Structure formats: C-alpha cells, structure tokens
Amino acid sequence: MERNELKEQELLDQALSFIENKQYTLLKNYLADQNPADIAAIMEEVEDKDIPIIFRILPKDEAAETFSYMESETQRKLIVAFSDKELREVLDDLYLDDTVDMIEEMPANVVAKILRNTDIQTRKNINELLKYPDDSAGSLMTIEYVYFNRDMTISEALDRIRSVGVVKETIYTCYVTQNRKLVGVVSVLQLLTADPQTKIEEIMDSNVIYVHTDDDQEYVAKQIQKYDFLALPVVDKEDRLVGIITVDDVIDVIHEELTEDVSKMAGITPNENSYFNTSVFQHAKSRIGWLLFLMLSATLTGMVINHYEHLLVTVPLLYSFVPMLTGTGGNSGSQAATLIIRGLSMDEIQLKDIFKVMFKEFRIALLVSSVLAVVNGARIAIVYWNNDQGVNSILLGLAIAISIVFVIVLAKTVGCVLPMIAKKIHLDPAIMAAPLISTIVDACAVLIYCNVCIIMFDNLL
Amino acid sequence: MERNELKEQELLDQALSFIENKQYTLLKNYLADQNPADIAAIMEEVEDKDIPIIFRILPKDEAAETFSYMESETQRKLIVAFSDKELREVLDDLYLDDTVDMIEEMPANVVAKILRNTDIQTRKNINELLKYPDDSAGSLMTIEYVYFNRDMTISEALDRIRSVGVVKETIYTCYVTQNRKLVGVVSVLQLLTADPQTKIEEIMDSNVIYVHTDDDQEYVAKQIQKYDFLALPVVDKEDRLVGIITVDDVIDVIHEELTEDVSKMAGITPNENSYFNTSVFQHAKSRIGWLLFLMLSATLTGMVINHYEHLLVTVPLLYSFVPMLTGTGGNSGSQAATLIIRGLSMDEIQLKDIFKVMFKEFRIALLVSSVLAVVNGARIAIVYWNNDQGVNSILLGLAIAISIVFVIVLAKTVGCVLPMIAKKIHLDPAIMAAPLISTIVDACAVLIYCNVCIIMFDNLL
Numbered sequence: 001m002e003r004n005e006l007k008e009q010e011l012l013d014q015a016l017s018f019i020e021n022k023q024y025t026l027l028k029n030y031l032a033d034q035n036p037a038d039i040a041a042i043m044e045e046v047e048d049k050d051i052p053i054i055f056r057i058l059p060k061d062e063a064a065e066t067f068s069y070m071e072s073e074t075q076r077k078l079i080v081a082f083s084d085k086e087l088r089e090v091l092d093d094l095y096l097d098d099t100v101d102m103i104e105e106m107p108a109n110v111v112a113k114i115l116r117n118t119d120i121q122t123r124k125n126i127n128e129l130l131k132y133p134d135d136s137a138g139s140l141m142t143i144e145y146v147y148f149n150r151d152m153t154i155s156e157a158l159d160r161i162r163s164v165g166v167v168k169e170t171i172y173t174c175y176v177t178q179n180r181k182l183v184g185v186v187s188v189l190q191l192l193t194a195d196p197q198t199k200i201e202e203i204m205d206s207n208v209i210y211v212h213t214d215d216d217q218e219y220v221a222k223q224i225q226k227y228d229f230l231a232l233p234v235v236d237k238e239d240r241l242v243g244i245i246t247v248d249d250v251i252d253v254i255h256e257e258l259t260e261d262v263s264k265m266a267g268i269t270p271n272e273n274s275y276f277n278t279s280v281f282q283h284a285k286s287r288i289g290w291l292l293f294l295m296l297s298a299t300l301t302g303m304v305i306n307h308y309e310h311l312l313v314t315v316p317l318l319y320s321f322v323p324m325l326t327g328t329g330g331n332s333g334s335q336a337a338t339l340i341i342r343g344l345s346m347d348e349i350q351l352k353d354i355f356k357v358m359f360k361e362f363r364i365a366l367l368v369s370s371v372l373a374v375v376n377g378a379r380i381a382i383v384y385w386n387n388d389q390g391v392n393s394i395l396l397g398l399a400i401a402i403s404i405v406f407v408i409v410l411a412k413t414v415g416c417v418l419p420m421i422a423k424k425i426h427l428d429p430a431i432m433a434a435p436l437i438s439t440i441v442d443a444c445a446v447l448i449y450c451n452v453c454i455i456m457f458d459n460l461l
Numbered sequence: 462m463e464r465n466e467l468k469e470q471e472l473l474d475q476a477l478s479f480i481e482n483k484q485y486t487l488l489k490n491y492l493a494d495q496n497p498a499d500i501a502a503i504m505e506e507v508e509d510k511d512i513p514i515i516f517r518i519l520p521k522d523e524a525a526e527t528f529s530y531m532e533s534e535t536q537r538k539l540i541v542a543f544s545d546k547e548l549r550e551v552l553d554d555l556y557l558d559d560t561v562d563m564i565e566e567m568p569a570n571v572v573a574k575i576l577r578n579t580d581i582q583t584r585k586n587i588n589e590l591l592k593y594p595d596d597s598a599g600s601l602m603t604i605e606y607v608y609f610n611r612d613m614t615i616s617e618a619l620d621r622i623r624s625v626g627v628v629k630e631t632i633y634t635c636y637v638t639q640n641r642k643l644v645g646v647v648s649v650l651q652l653l654t655a656d657p658q659t660k661i662e663e664i665m666d667s668n669v670i671y672v673h674t675d676d677d678q679e680y681v682a683k684q685i686q687k688y689d690f691l692a693l694p695v696v697d698k699e700d701r702l703v704g705i706i707t708v709d710d711v712i713d714v715i716h717e718e719l720t721e722d723v724s725k726m727a728g729i730t731p732n733e734n735s736y737f738n739t740s741v742f743q744h745a746k747s748r749i750g751w752l753l754f755l756m757l758s759a760t761l762t763g764m765v766i767n768h769y770e771h772l773l774v775t776v777p778l779l780y781s782f783v784p785m786l787t788g789t790g791g792n793s794g795s796q797a798a799t800l801i802i803r804g805l806s807m808d809e810i811q812l813k814d815i816f817k818v819m820f821k822e823f824r825i826a827l828l829v830s831s832v833l834a835v836v837n838g839a840r841i842a843i844v845y846w847n848n849d850q851g852v853n854s855i856l857l858g859l860a861i862a863i864s865i866v867f868v869i870v871l872a873k874t875v876g877c878v879l880p881m882i883a884k885k886i887h888l889d890p891a892i893m894a895a896p897l898i899s900t901i902v903d904a905c906a907v908l909i910y911c912n913v914c915i916i917m918f919d920n921l922l
Binding site: 033034035037158161162165166171172188189192193207209224225226227230247248250251252254258259261262263265266267268274275276280281283284287288290291292294295296298299301302303305306309312313316319320321322323324326327328330331332334335337338339340342343346348349353356357360363364367368371372375376379434435438439442446 | 495498619623650668687708709715716719720722735736749759762777778782789795796800809810817836840895
C-alpha cells in the first residue's frame with residue numbers, strides 16, 4: 001500500500017519535472033522503461049495541455065496500451081486533440097472491448113469522430129457489441145481470440161498463433177470450432193508439450209465450459225473463479241463462438257459487483273463512477289430515495305411511542321432506555337443480514353437452508369442477548385439504585401434485560417429471513433439492508449419494551 | 462446463476478444415482494468427462510464412505526487437481542482414508558501453495574501423516590512457506606515457476622518449458638534470473654513470435670514489477686489488477702526470486718478482503734470460514750464485542766434524553782419524533798461512511814482529499830436534507846394540525862425541518878471524517894462502520910432536536 005503510493009509518487013514527480021523543464025527527450029527515454037499502466041496514471045495528473053504532448057512521445061507500440069489504461073475523461077481530451085491519423089493508429093491497436101467501453105463513456109461528437117475513423121467491418125462489430133445489455137457477457141467479451149479447426153496439426157496451430165497472436169487479447173487458451181460452433185478448447189501448454197504432428201482434435205478438451213452472450217456478468221465471474229480459467233468462451237443462441245472474456249475483465253466485474261452490494265446495503269443506489277467523478281447532485285439523488293422512505297417508515301416507531309405516551313409520562317425515566325434498545329436491536333439485525341446477504345451472493349447459503357439459518361441465528365441470538373442482558377441489567381440495577389421516580393431499580397434492570405433478549409432474538413430473525421425472502425421473490429437480497437432492518441426492528445423494539453414495562457410496573461401506572 | 466445451479470444439480474443427481482446403484486464403471490466414464498472443479502463439488506455432497514471410492518476411480522491426472530478444489534474437511538476425510546502410497550501420489554501432483562493451504566487447515570495428526578509422506582526437500586519448502594505471516598505475499602505464493610538465464614536462446618527456453626511446463630503453476634509468464642536475482646520477464650507470446658535463435662535478454666522486459674514476500678496480500682491484489690498480470694513474481698529481502706503469485710489466487714484474495722470489509726462495516730469481527738462452517742459460539746463471539754460496546758455507548762443518548770426530561774414531560778408529543786430523527790441521521794451518516802471507506806480502499810480517495818470530501822459531503826447534505834426537511838415538515842404541519850397538547854403544528858413542522866437539516870449535515874460530516882481519521886492513525890477505516898457512526902450521531906441528533914425545541918417552544922415550557 002504505502003510502497004505502492006510511494007513508487008507512483010516518485011514516478012510522477014520525476015515525469016512532472018521533465019515536463020516543466022520541457023526536457024522531452026529525457027522524458028521520452030524515461031517513459032520508455034515504464035509500464036503503460038503507470039504512464040496512464042501519470043497522464044491523470046498532468047495539465048490538459050501536456051496530455052497530447054506526452055502521449056505523442058510514447059513509443060508507438062506502448063501508446064495504444066497506455067491509452068486503454070486511462071480514465072475516460074482523459075481519453076476524451078486526447079481524442080479531441082488527435083488528428084484523424086493519430087486516432088486511427090490508436091483505434092487499430094485497441095482491443096474491441098476496450099473501444100466499446102470507451103465509446104459508451106463518450107459524448108456524441110467524440111463518438112462520431114471515433115466511428116468516422118474506423119473501417120466498416122470494425123464499425124459493424126462495434127455496433128454488434130453495443131447492442132448487448134449492460135452487465136451481460138456479450139457486453140464484457142472481446143472478439144479478438146484465437147480459434148482452430150479440429151483437423152489442424154499442432155504445428156499449424158502454433159503457426160497461426162505466431163501470425164495472429166500479437167493482436168489477440170489472449171493466446172493462452174485457444175478454441176476449436178466447426179462451422180463456427182464451439183467444439184473444443186486447447187491450452188498453449190498442451191500445444192507446446194505435444195508432438196507437432198498431432199491433430200488438434202486428439203488433444204483438445206471437448207467438455208468446454210462456456211457462457212451465453214446474455215448471461216449476467218456476475219455468473220461469468222463465478223465461472224472463471226470456480227474453474228480458475230484465464231478466459232471463458234462466449235457463444236450466441238445457436239452455440240456459435242462469438243467472443244471470449246478474459247480474467248482481467250472479470251476482476252473488474254467482481255469489484256464492481258461487490259461495490260454495488262456494499263452501496264445497496266448502505267441504502268445507496270449504486271453508481272459506476274468513482275466518488276469524485278460523481279456530481280453532488282448525482283450523489284444526493286442516489287442517497288435520497290432510501291432516506292426519504294426510511295424517514296417516513298421511522299414515524300411508525302413514533303406512533304408506537306405516542307400510543308404508550310401515558311407510560312412514558314408517568315415514568316419518564318423508562319424512556320431514556322429506548323435508544324439503547326432500538327440501537328442494539330438494529331445492530332444485531334444488520335449483523336445477521338450482512339452475513340446472510342454475503343452468504344447468498346457467494347452461494348454459500350441456499351434458499352433451502354432457511355430453517356437451518358433461522359435456527360442457527362436463534363441460538364446465536366440467545367447466546368449474545370443473554371450476555372448483553374446480564375451486563376446491562378446489572379449496570380442499570382446499580383446505577384439507578386435510588387432514583388427520584390420511585391422505580392425499583394432491580395425490576396428496572398430485569399425489564400431491560402428481558403427486553404434485550406426478546407429484541408435481539410427478533411432482530412436476528414428479521415435480519416436473516418428478509419434477505420432470503422427477497423432472494424426468493426427475485427429481488428436483490430442486498431436491498432434488505434441494514435437501514436431497512438433497523439427501521440423495522442426499531443418499531444418492534446419499542447413495542448416489546450413498552451409491554452414488558454406495563455407488565456412489570458403496573459403498580460406505578 | 463440459475464443455470465449454474467441447474468447444471469451442477471444435474472451433474473450431482475447423475476453421479477449420485479450411479480453411486481447408489483454401484484455402477485462404478487459408468488460413473489468412471491461419466492466423471493472422466495467432467496471438470497475437476499465440478500467433481501470436487503460432487504465430492505462435497507456424497508456420503509463419507511463414498512468419498513474414497515469415487516476418488517479412486519478418477520483418472521490419475523485429474524485426481525490431484527480435483528483434490529485441490531475440495532473443501533478442507535473433505536480433504537481431511539480422504540487423507541485419513543488414503544494409503545501412504547495414495548497420499549504420496551496426490552501430494553506429488555499438488556502445487557506447493559495448495560499443499561500449504563491444506564496443511565494450515567488440518568489437525569496435527571493429519572499434518573503428521575502428510576509430512577511423513579513428503580520428501581525432505583518438499584518438507585523443507587513447506588516449512589519455509591509456513592513461516593510467512595498469514596495474508597503476506599509469501600504465504601500466497603507458489604514456488605513452481607519457470608525461469609531462464611538471460612543468455613539462453615528462445616528455442617532453449619521453449620525446450621525448458623516443454624520439459625518442466627506441466628508441473629509448473631503457470632508457464633505463460635516466465636522470469637529471467639542472474640544468480641537467483643530477478644532481472645527480467647518474458648511472456649510465452651514473445652517466445653512464440655520471436656526468432657528461435659534470439660537470446661532471452663534481447664526480448665525480455667527488464668522493468669519487472671514484483672512484490673516482496675512480506676508485502677500484504679491486498680497490495681499484491683492491487684498490483685495484479687493494476688497491470689492486468691497473469692502472475693506476479695515475489696522476491697526476498699535480497700531481491701532473489703523465491704516464488705510467483707497467480708491471478709486465480711488473487712481473485713480469492715479480493716473476495717476475502719472485501720468480505721472482511723463488509724463484516725467490519727456491520728460491526729462483526731471478520732472470520733475466514735463460511736457461514737455454516739462457523740459454530741454458533743464463534744458467530745456469537747465475533748458479534749458480541751461491538752454490540753456490547755455500542756449498547757453501552759447508546760446509553761449516552763439516554764443521558765441526553767434524561768437531561769431534557771422536563772421538555773419531553775411537558776410536551777410528550779415532541780418525543781415521538783426522536784426515532785425518526787436519529788434514524789435519518791444514522792442512515793445519512795452510514796451512507797457517507799460507506800462511500801468513503803470504499804473509496805479509501807480502492808485508492809480513489811486519498812487522505813489529502815479530506816477537505817474536498819468534507820465540502821462535497823456538506824453540499825450533498827444540504828441538498829438531501831432540504832428535500833427531507835420540506836417533505837417531513839409539511840407532513841407534520843398537516844397531520845398534527847390540531848393536537849391535544851397545544852403545540853402549533855406549523856412551528857412543530859418547522860422545528861423538525863430545521864433539526865433534520867442540522868442532523869443530516871452533522872451526520873454526513875461525521876460519516877466522512879471518521880473513516881479518514883481512522884486511516885490517518887493507521888486503523889482500518891472499515892471499523893468506523895455504520896453502527897458506530899449511528900451511535901455517535903444518535904446522541905447529537907437528540908441534542909440538536911431538544912435545543913431547537915427549547916428555542917421554538919419556550920412559551921410552552
């Protein structure tokens with residue numbers, strides 16, 4: 001971590017000083033040794049006017065790759081500054097999935113400039129890829145892959161890799177097709193270690209794991225992860241091979257999906273842009289929905305309190321324990337919810353396990369709540385030993401203790417059941433998030449507490 | 462998702478029926494076509510007595526790989542059932558990092574049996590790897606990698622891959638060493654596309670990105686992700702190449718780290734086991750700490766309420782709005798906290814940005830709160846138009862509206878500042894989680910609200 005930032009800082013400072021002093025030859029040699037990802041990071045930091053200057057002194061073969069690592073905003077600035085010739089050179093070296101991702105981020109006029117500088121075939125492919133729904137395997141895949149016929153020999157296969165390899169996103173997993181249908185898969189390791197005269201079909205694995213263009217990217221990620229693949233083939237409805245998805249794209253998907261879950265669980269509408277790239281208005285928009293809903297639901301708790309007003313007016317002291325009870329309830333509930341949501345999304349927990357889960361949470365709740373009940377009950381019995389409201393502090397401690405047990409058991413149950421119900425009715429479990437659970441538990445907690453008090457302090461009422 | 466489970470279900474049912482009917486030849490042929498990961502999944506479902514039977518009919522070359530995909534509990538059952546010869550066969554084919562991961566999960570007697578069946582050299586290597594701290598690059602790496610000398614020719618390099626490739630975890634990225642020091646990296650693509658007589662040093666990239674054995678696994682994951690690598694070399698303190706980390710291990714790390722964050726943010730002590738593999742007692746233990754702490758902190762809010770008792774006794778109605786205010790405050794606070802924690806862990810937000818963040822959150826808070834204030838203020842002004850407690854409902858609505866604005870602005874500020882402070886003092890920002898923020902905000906919310914009321918309703922008090 002620290003070292004990471006440190007290294008980047010050095011890189012950046014060095015580069016910036018070259019730029020300031022217009023030492024472009026030094027900068028050129030310096031950047032030639034750097035990794036494109038690092039150069040892209042530098043591009044994010046320099047002044048707009050310098051972006052094209054730096055880009056133009058990059059070695060041709062590194063320019064396009066560097067470009068693919070840049071933030072879309074920086075890419076836009078460059079494209080605007082590019083001559084058509086420069087743009088064409090970059091586009092020719094970009095993988096199609098990167099081009100498409102870029103186009104999706106660009107304003108219309110920039111898109112026009114991009115399309116104007118791509119040949120008909122590429123434009124056709126781009127439009128194909130743009131058709132796939134967001135988050136689908138189709139929108140994630142690239143069409144730059146290596147494929148063989150089953151009757152090719154290994155040496156022929158290796159020759160093909162040599163001739164086309166450099167422009168393919170990965171060559172290490174190659175696919176075998178027969179009239180465009182996917183029939184097998186071979187790894188470069190197999191090609192290297194078998195006899196050059198062997199036919200592909202003799203060494204290929206014909207039990208191919210693949211996904212369909214309309215499969216969700218989360219499913220794709222799970223497959224790559226389960227089988228430890230470097231790439232996964234994508235087929236259309238007629239089982240024809242149309243593209244591949246590489247492991248590096250999947251890592252981004254995993255991050256995106258998990259960030260989405262985390263946002264939903266905090267009652268925020270997920271948003272693909274980074275924190276700073278999201279406008280104040282956008283942020284407000286993505287947060288206000290849930291807040292509004294939860295605020296109004298919270299008035300439910302208010303009504304419960306109104307209903308027991310007499311109790312709280314006669315013995316106001318009782319009132320001061322409500323926040324502690326609702327807080328504890330809400331927290332226990334969201335603990336359960338979080339673990340269940342996580343378990344569901346990792347496929348560790350299945351819907352059929354619901355009673356197993358409920359029983360487990362029930363026992364956890366008993367264990368946790370009894371400890372909390374004893375600690376807090378005792379504390380209260382002592383602290384309020386002689387209070388001005390004639391409340392027997394032992395009874396008070398007992399009332400709190402009993403309420404804590406009931407509240408936590410209820411909270412844990414709600415916390416584990418709601419996400420599973422959500423999944424059952426094909427909602428995203430993550431929306432049954434901490435805030436919602438707390439709001440529901442709050443009202444119940446007050447209800448439980450007030451009734452316990454009424455039973456135990458009827459002499460005072 | 463659905464299809465995923467479906468396919469697995471079919472697989473499983475088919476396999477189970479073969480086992481029931483003791484049709485082992487059919488089962489053998491059936492499994493021969495399946496992917497090891499799928500076979501491992503089947504192993505998890507069958508009865509204990511069948512596990513060794515099934516394992517023994519697996520094709521030799523698939524057995525070890527299947528083994529590496531199994532849950533450690535199933536692995537244990539197998540090892541216990543294994544003859545020393547069988548165990549040796551499996552261990553020989555396992556990658557060392559998998560063996561070490563396994564050993565870390567096993568009870569002493571099983572570990573003994575494993576070590577008894579490994580040759581001295583392997584045992585030495587295992588002990589080396591076991592020495593590295595958990596979550597370090599050293600504990601994540603494998604020592605099965607391909608390395609060349611800089612003066613080898615490409616054809617010599619390819620020959621080496623052919624001879625040793627199959628037992629290495631990846632051959633697609635190879636490393637160049639000079640007296641064990643890491644001096645360069647070459648990809649198989651480069652080897653295949655360059656002239657066989659070229660010397661390695663002519664095509665190798667000498668600007669190698671690497672990590673140290675003691676680097677944190679999170680840093681490793683970030684590097685692989687940043688550079689889209691398939692593997693990352695690991696060097697010791699003397700910069701000698703000691704191992705590599707492959708992308709598939711990193712995907713697991715990313716999941717682990719994010720799950721950890723999510724747990725912490727819900728006030729749960731992270732735990733590496735899955736939900737069901739964690740005992741009720743363990744679950745309780747990992748949840749009770751925070752609950753206890755938060756429960757006691759929540760009494761702070763109680764004290765505030767006590768302090769304003771007179772206010773709430775004279776106008777009990779005012780009281781019923783407290784849960785709504787604390788709830789809204791807590792939720793707005795955790796929204797901010799969640800986004801900041803996420804941004805920090807993705808390096809999108811740096812500590813130096815703190816004022817930028819605060820200003821942004823301030824504007825968001827104003828926008829969000831004014832909407833909520835208007836909606837709820839108006840609602841209250843109308844609903845409580847004539848109430849029995851002589852409260853002017855317009856004033857009441859106004860009081861609530863004003864309080865909402867103050868509470869949300871405060872909550873967002875607390876929510877974004879606390880995680881950054883945590884990071885600054887080298888705590889994990891994720892512990893400044895929703896529950897803690899809510900608890901803090903609760904007390905402040907009541908304080909703000911009561912004072913607003915006192916100012917606005919002094920005529921009633």
